[in-house]
Amino acid sequence: MATNYVQNQSCQWCNQPLIGSQKLSNCTNHIICNKCKINNRSCQSACPCCWYINVSEFISKNTICPVCRSNIKSNVETSDCYHQHKHCACCSSSGCILCKFIQLRSWVNSSFDDLPMDIKPILVICDDWEKKFEEELQLKTNSLIGFCERQDSSFMDIDESSPVVQSSNLLKSNTQTMESINCPICLDELGPPYTTLSICQHSFHDSCIKQWIQSSGKQTCPTCGYIYGLNKGPQPPHGQMTITYISTPLSGFSIEQYASNEGPTIEITYTIPSGIQGPLNSYPGQPYTGTVRKAYLPNNSEGKYVLQLLRKAFDDQHIFTIGKSATRGLDNAVIWNDIHHKTNISGGAEHFGYPDPTYLLRVRQELADKDKKKKMAASYWKSSQFEQWLFDRQELMSVRLRDIASWPSSNGSSSVTEDDYMKILIFYSNIIQSIGEQYKVRQQVIATAIIYLKRFYARYPLKSIDPWLLCPTCLFLAAKVEEFSTLNHQRVCNAASTVYKKFAHILGGPNEYPYQIKHILECEFYLLEIMDCCLIIYHPYRSLDTYTREFQIDQPLFEATWRIINDSLKTDAPLLYPPYEIALACIVLAARYRDKVGIIRQYMIEAQIDVERIYDIVKLVLQYYELLTTYDADLPHNDGKKMKEILAKIPKPKVTPIGSTRPSSQPNEKQLQLSMQQ
Structure with missing residues (x-):
């Protein structure tokens, strides 16, 4: 019909x-x-x-x-x-x-x-x-009806119009019953309807937190970063994943019993139409080219389990991303993300096919790593940062002095001072800041990357790995950990190259950035190994939010404190003190000439906080500002002569022995041990 x-x-x-x-x-x-x-x-x-x-x-x-x-x-x-x-x-x-x-x-x-x-x-x-539009329209209609009725009435009362106005005012007053607290997202006064997150108890306007989740793809608290669910990835949302069965068996797997309408091999078809890039992609608002991809799994119990995991990863938008397609030669195209697929039935691992005995185990591990972030502990006191990465000041200085003593000099003794060493760390922290700003990543990603850099050089000498390789590697890894989405490989190198050229006149090395993405990827492996995969960083930003409400900090003081927290990253404070103490110290420093100092001091006394430790952090930040008076690397119209002399004293990374597959900039484990013994 x-x-x-x-x-x-x-x-x-x-x-x-x-x-x-x-x-x-x-x-x-x-x-x-x-x-x-x-x-x-x-x-x-x-x-x-x-x-x-x-x-x-x-x-x-x-x-x-x-x-x-x-x-x-x-x-x-x-x-x-x-x-x-x-x-x-x-x-x-x-x-x-x-x-x-x-x-x-x-x-x-x-x-x-x-x-x-x-x-x-x-x-x-x-x-x-x-x-809201319909409510406004209804109010206008009610007012018009009331006006017409009053015109027809011989006993017109001027107060008859008041119920509409009173109702509107009553509605407004009911939405402002909460105490005067600002929404951390829009910074407007917080009042019902508002949402309080269940674990961390941070509150936001309903519309603000919904927009945050929608626009950022993150099921996290915008203030403290607590993860309430698996975050959305950079994959375009308008796609389909369909399943069919084919009769061709996969090499390496025995044929198991399956339903009459199935076959020995599962064929997955991913269809992603072309569209416009979203906020989690490299170029929001720009068009991208879609794709149709096929992948294959064995139709057995393990293959079906992997299929379920892939389905969940697809729904959470982690299978694909947008970047440069090497096979099609296209920019801004849909490409595979970091979950590997078998796109051929045969040909072995070299041709992305079967047989590959460990493939199902590897892909399950990749998918499990995505899911781990849902289960990370929210408590700083149970974190690896507290248990493994807080240093004693003497221990930290001992490592640095040993490193300085190993540097060659013309008169037999090192001419590098502790202040010079700090300037070197400040310089490379600023390099990470510059690369991050060039790439336009969030400040929390930059902060995490800087702490990775400081952790590495707190345990290994500066000559072990070229800082110009370690800086983009730290940023590359931090973007993954902070769920900013995986950075585009080529854009990371381009950003590092742009920053490198800016400082080439004080480096005394080649004019072109000497590293490629393969070096960054390999360096990432060593960074993970050396940090023992302790990647979660607790920053003072979340503590600042708590104190903002408790001390009723106004916007100018909040912004000043935020900037000082960013500066504190360039000091040793993140390696020596917990984040809440750093936040308090930065508030004290920002409020030094304001009437909030007394309230903060009284709070520290009542809470039995060690005031001496807080003022030790203040001294560290003030010492940083003092160092900046003689730090000339970032000054405009300055040749950076002093910084150039300091950087020239750093021994070059050792050359890798012949036969090693590592680039010459990379140390192997034996070299790291030898460099620490020297």
């Missing part, structure tokens, strides 16, 4: 032909098919076209940014997205909620109720705006 289509009619949302039996009018202005009707919502309208028009009017009238959803102030510069929605100039057009709502029409085979979980927040936000 032929399908009965309505002649010359199509759904005004998805543009698909209307079937006569499904024709549905959800409003007087548009014809919408059943599939596009928005169900299970508290709004009166179920028409997506009306939603888009109404919400556009609502945010325009109320000057709301469709990206960050905060009010756009009159003195703030604005920009227009692709569909001409005005947003804050500092916000990315790719994050426009209305533009994303329009893109939902591309899901022509899915109803609104069947949209993936990562897309539904867009619907939730627009639902909230549509509801």
Whole structure:
């Protein structure tokens, strides 16, 4: 029987032909098919076209940014997205909620109720705006009706209009019953409706935390980083993973019993359509090229288990990423992420096929590593940072003095002072900062990378590995640990090369950056081994949030403290003190000339905090600022002569013995041991 289509009619949302039996009018202005009707919502309208028009009017009238959803102030510069929605100039057009709502029409085979979980927040936000639009419209209608009734009444009372206004004020006052605390995301006053996270007890506006999860792909607390679930990866969300069975068996596996409609081999087909890059990709707002990839697993118990893990990884957007495709020669293309697949039935491991006896074990380990981050302990006092990576000051200085003593000099004694050594560490910490800023990573990623660098050189001499190789390696690893998403290999090298050229005049080495991505990847292995995979770093930022609420710290003081915490990374404080003490010390230093010092001092006394330790940290930061007065590497229009002399004294990394597969910049374990003994 032929399908009965309505002649010359199509759904005004998805543009698909209307079937006569499904024709549905959800409003007087548009014809919408059943599939596009928005169900299970508290709004009166179920028409997506009306939603888009109404919400556009609502945010325009109320000057709301469709990206960050905060009010756009009159003195703030604005920009227009692709569909001409005005947003804050500092916000990315790719994050426009209305533009994303329009893109939902591309899901022509899915109803609104069947949209993936990562897309539904867009619907939730627009639902909230549509509801507010309808409430405003209802208030206007009620006011108009009341006005007309009063005009017809012979006993007109001026107070009859008050219920509408009083109701509005009552609603407003009910949303401000909480004490005056700011939302850490938008920094506006926090009041109901708000969300308090279950474990860490940090509170946010409902809309802010929802947008954070949606835009960042992170199921983490924005303040302390506690992980509440596996974070979304950089894989584009609009993809499909389909399973079929083929009759060709895989070499190395015995044929097991399977259902009549199956076969000995599972064939996975991944389909990722082309689209626009999101906030977790390298170039948000830019188009990318999709792909169709196939992979194969044995149809046995272990293969089925791996299939379940792959399905979960795909749903969490970890199978693919966007980068340069070596096989297709394309930039901004969908490529494999760091979970390996067998894309051929035969050919062995060299050709990404079978037989490969350890493949299923390896891929299970890769998938398990993704899941481990859900189970990491949130307590600093149970962390490896506290148990293994807090140093004694004398121990730290002993290692450095031993390193300095091993450096050659013309008169038989080292001419390098402890201050010079600190300047070297400051220099390379700034290199990580510069590479991170060049790549535009979050400050917490940079902070973690700097601590990795300081940990390494707290146990090994500067001559063991070239710092210019270790710096991008630390940043590369920190981005993975902090769930920033895996950095693009080539862009890491490009960023390091750009920074290297900036300082080439004081390095006394080659003018071009001497390392490639293969060196960074190999150095990452050694860094992991030396740190014993102790990768989780607890920073003072989360403690600062707690103290901000407790001391009622204002915005200028908060920002000053944040900057001092960033500076404290360049000192030995992260290696000697727990993060809450560093945060307190930075607040004390920032509040030195403000009236908050007395409150903080009283708190430390009542909490039985060792005040001497806090002031020891303050001294470390002040010593850092004192060193900067004679640190000339970053000064504009300066040749960095003093820093050049200091860097020239660092012994070059030893050459790897002939026959080793490591690059000459990399030490092997024996070299590391020898360098420590010298």
